Amino acid sequence: MNKVYHYIICFLCWLALAISLVLVLGVITILVVKGIGAINVSFITQPATNFGKEGGVLYQIIGSLLMVSVAFLLSFPIAIAAALYKSEYLKDEKWQHRSDMLLHILNGIPSIVFGVFALLFFINICGAYISWWLGSLILAIMMLPILTFSSYFYLQRLSPEIRESCLALGLTKGQFIRSFLLKRSFAGAVSGSFLGLARILGETAPIMWVATIFAGAGIPSSWNEPVATLATHILILAQQANHPLAVANGWGASLILISLVFILAAIGFAMRRKQLQVQ
Amino acid sequence: MPSCRKELGLKYVLGLSFFVVASMPIIIFLVLLIQSKRAFFEVGWGLFSTTWFPAGQEYGILAMLYGSLVVVLLALSIAVPLALFSALALSEFIPKSCRLVIKSLLEILAGIPSIIYGLLGVVILCPWLEQVFDISTGRTLFAGGLLLALMILPMMISLLEDVFSQIPNEYRDNASSLGLNKSQTITSLLIPISKSHGFNIVLLAMSKALGETMAVMLVIGCVDQFPNFWLPLSAGQTVTSKLGRDLGNYSFYSIEFSVMIAMALILLIPTILFGFILRNGRDIK
Amino acid sequence: MNINTQQLSLEIANQTILKNINLSFKQGEITCIVGPSGGGKSSLLRSLNRIDSDKNYSYSGDITLGTSSIFSKEYSLEQLRKHIGMVFQKPCVFPFSISKNILFGVKHHQRMTATQAEQLVVAKLKQVALYDEVSDRLDQSALELSIGQQQRLCLARTLAVDPQVLLLDEPTSALDPYSTSALENFVLDFKKQGTVVFVTHNIAQAKRIADHVVFLCNGEVIESGSTQHMFGCSATAQTQQYLNTETCDC
Numbered sequence: 001m002n003k004v005y006h007y008i009i010c011f012l013c014w015l016a017l018a019i020s021l022v023l024v025l026g027v028i029t030i031l032v033v034k035g036i037g038a039i040n041v042s043f044i045t046q047p048a049t050n051f052g053k054e055g056g057v058l059y060q061i062i063g064s065l066l067m068v069s070v071a072f073l074l075s076f077p078i079a080i081a082a083a084l085y086k087s088e089y090l091k092d093e094k095w096q097h098r099s100d101m102l103l104h105i106l107n108g109i110p111s112i113v114f115g116v117f118a119l120l121f122f123i124n125i126c127g128a129y130i131s132w133w134l135g136s137l138i139l140a141i142m143m144l145p146i147l148t149f150s151s152y153f154y155l156q157r158l159s160p161e162i163r164e165s166c167l168a169l170g171l172t173k174g175q176f177i178r179s180f181l182l183k184r185s186f187a188g189a190v191s192g193s194f195l196g197l198a199r200i201l202g203e204t205a206p207i208m209w210v211a212t213i214f215a216g217a218g219i220p221s222s223w224n225e226p227v228a229t230l231a232t233h234i235l236i237l238a239q240q241a242n243h244p245l246a247v248a249n250g251w252g253a254s255l256i257l258i259s260l261v262f263i264l265a266a267i268g269f270a271m272r273r274k275q276l277q278v279q
Numbered sequence: 280m281p282s283c284r285k286e287l288g289l290k291y292v293l294g295l296s297f298f299v300v301a302s303m304p305i306i307i308f309l310v311l312l313i314q315s316k317r318a319f320f321e322v323g324w325g326l327f328s329t330t331w332f333p334a335g336q337e338y339g340i341l342a343m344l345y346g347s348l349v350v351v352l353l354a355l356s357i358a359v360p361l362a363l364f365s366a367l368a369l370s371e372f373i374p375k376s377c378r379l380v381i382k383s384l385l386e387i388l389a390g391i392p393s394i395i396y397g398l399l400g401v402v403i404l405c406p407w408l409e410q411v412f413d414i415s416t417g418r419t420l421f422a423g424g425l426l427l428a429l430m431i432l433p434m435m436i437s438l439l440e441d442v443f444s445q446i447p448n449e450y451r452d453n454a455s456s457l458g459l460n461k462s463q464t465i466t467s468l469l470i471p472i473s474k475s476h477g478f479n480i481v482l483l484a485m486s487k488a489l490g491e492t493m494a495v496m497l498v499i500g501c502v503d504q505f506p507n508f509w510l511p512l513s514a515g516q517t518v519t520s521k522l523g524r525d526l527g528n529y530s531f532y533s534i535e536f537s538v539m540i541a542m543a544l545i546l547l548i549p550t551i552l553f554g555f556i557l558r559n560g561r562d563i564k
Numbered sequence: 565m566n567i568n569t570q571q572l573s574l575e576i577a578n579q580t581i582l583k584n585i586n587l588s589f590k591q592g593e594i595t596c597i598v599g600p601s602g603g604g605k606s607s608l609l610r611s612l613n614r615i616d617s618d619k620n621y622s623y624s625g626d627i628t629l630g631t632s633s634i635f636s637k638e639y640s641l642e643q644l645r646k647h648i649g650m651v652f653q654k655p656c657v658f659p660f661s662i663s664k665n666i667l668f669g670v671k672h673h674q675r676m677t678a679t680q681a682e683q684l685v686v687a688k689l690k691q692v693a694l695y696d697e698v699s700d701r702l703d704q705s706a707l708e709l710s711i712g713q714q715q716r717l718c719l720a721r722t723l724a725v726d727p728q729v730l731l732l733d734e735p736t737s738a739l740d741p742y743s744t745s746a747l748e749n750f751v752l753d754f755k756k757q758g759t760v761v762f763v764t765h766n767i768a769q770a771k772r773i774a775d776h777v778v779f780l781c782n783g784e785v786i787e788s789g790s791t792q793h794m795f796g797c798s799a800t801a802q803t804q805q806y807l808n809t810e811t812c813d814c
Contacts, residue, residue, distance in 0.1 A: 002460060002463065002642065002672070003460075005462055005463070006460045006461065006462040006463070008462075009461075009462035009465060009466065010372075010461075010462060012364050013364045013365075013367050013368035013371070013372060014368055014372070015364070016360070016361050016362075016363075016364030016365040016368060017364070017365045017368035017369065017372075017373075019361060019365075020361060020362075020365040020432060020436060021381070023429060023432065024384050024385065024388050024433065025384070027388060027391075027399065027429070028384070028387065028388070030399065030403065031391075031395070031399075077296075078296045078299060078300060079296075079300065081292065081293045081295075081296030081297070082293070082296045082297040082299070082300040082301070084293050085290075085293035085294050085296065085297035086297055088293075089290060089293065089294065090297070098301075099297070099301045101554055101555070102301045102302075102303075102304050102305070103300070103301070104554045105304045105550055105551055105554040106300075106303050106304040108486060108490075108550045108553060108554060109304065109307065109490075109547065109550050110489070110490025110491070110492065110519065110546055110550065111393075111490070111492060111493075112490065112492040112519050112522050112523055112543070112546070113307070113311075113490070113543050113546050113547060113550075114307075115522075116311070116522060116526065116539075116540065116543040117307045117310060117311065117543075119526065119527075120310060120311070120314055120540065121310055124531045125310075141303055144300050144303065145300075148300055172286055173286065173289075173290075174285060174286045174289045174290075177289065178289075198390060199390075201392075202391075202392025202393070202394065202395070203392070204392075204393075204394045204493050205492050205493060205523060209526070209527055231392060231394050234394050234395065234397075234398055235394055235397070235493065237398070238394070238397055238398045238401050238402075238497050239497070241401045241402055247402050250398050250402070251398075254395045254398055257392060257395065258391060258392075258395065261390055261391070261392065262387065262390065265386075265390050269386075449652065449654065449656045450656060450658070452615055452652065452656075453652065453656045453658075453718070454668075454669075455615055455641075455645065456613060456615055456645055456649065456650040456652075456722070457645065457649075457668065457669025457670075457672075457721065457722065457725055458642045458643070458645040458646040458669055458672065458673060458725055459642065459669065459672055460641070460642050461618075463672050467668070467672070468658060468668075471660075472658075472659060
């Protein structure tokens, strides 16, 4: 009886693993095989035409990288400053817990809600035009929790002895922060940055109303212009799923996007692992 | 000489940044709340009707709420058992070297942007459903559920496997020494021990599934109808797919726009609840 | 039941842990295995109930329980461990109630009514001298007990399965004197109807409770014999040196 039970459970475990592996490998294979079929030099170097059914994704790649870089530049200093404050000045336990919870909530807000907020606040209430930098702005907000936590935890892992020695030497808090902690908070935030960038690079919902348009966006040459991104481009192509050309280009754009996300995430994970080892 | 003003200045600058970051979620919540005031006061209980027809002054969002619920429950009912047994297989039966490889693959899948899952759904899943079930279109609630299951599966397996791996081997040794075989150890000891962590993981997955937009939007059919319960093979609408598709179509000053904002506000509720319940977020740490 | 090893050797990852062990653990006796750390005492003990059966350990030689080899089809792993119980160095209570802990193993081997289960719990707790201390909180979590109480609970849990042989791996090394003496008294009582194999670092403890002593060093049996012999002048110089000074040149 026990033996039968054992075989049933073992069978279920192996079956489940097999199904999961088939799904996982299947998805990866489809994305890689179909994607490679669509990518060639001109795909990467030509702009899109005919709603993406023809041409390449040059503007999309540039647009994605531009938007994400600016988001990073906006988010990084604020996150580091917030992490420094939380680590060095915030002594009240209650507020530590509350800020933890607020950051977790911010991190868990669905992307579409960010998109709705962006539309509502920037465009409707503040009256801005569809602009590429609004996309960077909302993406920067999305990156804040992960950057802040990343920096904060690295600051927390500083041994108390070092802290005490610096203060014993007569440094004020401000000098201590400027000369020592600033560099450390930077280092802590960097690994989180790559992971955060990997996430926002693939985001569509937050930016689709405030930074992109259905077709025709090029590389923005001024502030108030929309931009094309890989993620929204894939959305446009997916909505034309009846046209095989659109689908083919969709796979190509997907593979490029995944590759960029993968590179960023891999760097982020490697840096995080190194950080954990060094301590 | 360090100046007191400089010290204070630094403190205020850092404090301001902290305030900005911490108040973001509150600001977002408040903005949505204010804009959805019209929906709550003017439509009120009408929100809970099953008909969405703004031209006829019908603003019932029940179909969308139902769609979200059906799709998420379907996804969980597929993904949870699959993830549980896969995680057990990984932690109890697979040698360490293989485990690392498989976990890396799972991490890769967890990082794929949702729009790409949407593309997979539209191009591969829906036509496949059309073939298998002999229906005119594969864009159904069922497709949404399946796709969501695929999306939450890697993360769940990875997290559950972490939970099982972290149970010290002493527990297994002690159970073995009492004459239990591996399966009995798994069901009588390992699973009960992991119940609370497992529950948190399921909540996390549910939260992600509820908020998922891009993938669901493309495969669900986007029809504002209340489907027959026995036919998840009909097209439907979730809260997120409605927002994704139609928000841009409504004028900012209209009641329907306000109702949409109310729906976005409703989406925030699970996030806030789960923020209270789940103290540790994996993505951040 | 007697347990005998015949030319038992154990290799783990190309390292020899046990070399040519020939020992006899007799019914009605307490056999203490002593020796320096890393000498293979725990490995020898763990071979006896095949608790490492799913790891890549390569055994040669044989171990017999009674008349049959424990590696044969005669004993399934689960049956073997029913007959041979084990108590570990670090008490590992499960995060359940005290009653549930005790019933945990035996529930999988036989069906019991609620009354039978209750009676079993009480009987086993009394057997390990723990009943008086916990009789009012049998439904509360076992994690709230002290280390000494937890170890006795683990012992009661093992006894509930009704083994004929008890393997104990330094069970009192983390315990207070009261729990230690309670456990030693129990073991002295148990030997009347079973076999006891007791690994210990504590030479005084071995002298107190053992009928038979085995001195294991570097995976080899340096000497084994009755307690009288081993602690007397007729033992080899190496043995005498270890038992008197706890140092060994091997």
